[in-house]
Amino acid sequence: METVQVDVAVVGGGPAGLAAAWKAREAGAERVMLVERDFELGGILQQCIHPGFGLRYFKEELTGPEYAERFIARIREAGIEVKLNTMVLEIIPSGAPSVAPECALMCVNRQDGVLSIRAKAVVLAMGCRERTRGAIAIPGERPAGIYTAGTAQRLINMEGLMPGRQVVILGSGDIGLIMARRLTLEGAEVKAVVEIMPRPGGLERNLVQCLHDFDIPLLLRHTVVEVHGRQRVEGVTIAAVDENSKPVAGTEQFIACDTLLLSVGLIPEVELCRGAGIEIHPVTGGPVVNEWRQTSMPSIFACGNLLHVHDLVDNVTREAEIAGREAARYSRGELRAKPEAIAMVPGRNVRYVVPQFISAWGEEEVQVYFRVVETEEDVYVVAKLGEQLVARKRQMRVQPPEMVSLRLRPQAMVESLRKLVELKGISAKDLVCRIEVEPHGQN
């Protein structure tokens, strides 16, 4: 078996892996290796041919492939070794008897056969995969013509195959909306986008540009209750749902179509993490991390859609840069956590918070990211340590499809902590930092 020794190994060549590898090199890691199972770098971006990427990071609007290209160029210039067509099968964390003190990545490809990459630090960036019909259980036959939206996107945009002519899309997440427009432009008829929730799942801009522009109906509080057809889809029955998302009898309606696209959510690709014994968060579905994006296995870092599902690639890049930089520091033995970490927990109208822990509070500024449960207008998003206000920001609107962020300044953390510890005698290890949304006008 071939064995190579590197400082930082990165798994996954999507935008997260690209930015992490580049930043690890920039931060001084000498030998960085990037491993990707596909035949080229770029990840999901290569099939996202629409514009909408890079508005924040590059301050211009790029398509997915253009965004990827900029980072691929950086990887080339930085002299980072890239292993394409290479699948990582297993991660053995450092500390395991056979490999200590390094991590081992067991990979396969055609040239090397089985390859073992030993790394002082690893960044995981495997992205996510789509929920499938099995995960949502629609009764009916199992005919051809049912695809996940992302699969259809790859077929149309990269392989030149049209999945069908008359389409119903279940779920109004961004991929579903983007595919509604793409299919329409390619001459298919999108009969409806059906959404079980009372509000759309995707970003506002996609609703406008993908549905309104083409007069595609969006049916909120509706779902597909049956799929018809033996060989090929011939139609679907949809129905309205009640407050408990149960179909309402008597509201059924048949829509003739030859294709059903599912855009019902993404799940972090955590199989490798599970195998390595990394702690997974029940809400995000990705690893639990601190502000450095360090997982419960100290030598393993995580970022991008593997960590939590992002709506904007710009945020993926920022997060991956942190993971890459800190992995480089870890590989040199420079990363130091305080004995007591502060847990970041969701409060009012917050679904989850990333990072879940802050390990070196009071030293550097930390940007926390979170998603809300419900849409609210004109609010404050706040961070509270015990009863102490640590950060507050006014926001015009918060909505579930859009990730919100809040900056925690080190001085504010330290001051609040001192007050709590000195005046109230609370031990730092008992402290949690709550992130929540407050209506404007309330104190």
Next chain:
Amino acid sequence: MAKTETKAVICVACPLGCHVQVTMEGGRPVKALGAQCRKGLEYATQEIQDPVRVLATTVPVTGGILPLLPVRTEGPVPRRMLRACMLALAQCRVQAPVRAGQVILENVAGTGVRVIASRDLPRLSSGL
């Protein structure tokens, strides 16, 4: 007095997606509420008078590592011209290799806008 009416537009110039209320007087926008930056009024005006969009699609390519090349209009085109642009691009064929930014079609459907490649597409034999 000129007739006043308000129209609701969702600004898509950035990911914030502001809900902009535009007040129109005699068919001309005079005021925009709800925009979080100046681009909002500009966008809303354009959106009410003649919406424009960047079109992204693919064209077939021969001899490349993939059968399709992703392309986009270099700038926005009138939304009412999207179909015409798709039809014009349906006639297009390109030969690998292609470089990102390479012009694929000048003046698509008479809009005066160029269509450019949005990625590098190497020849199949040239390796990766």
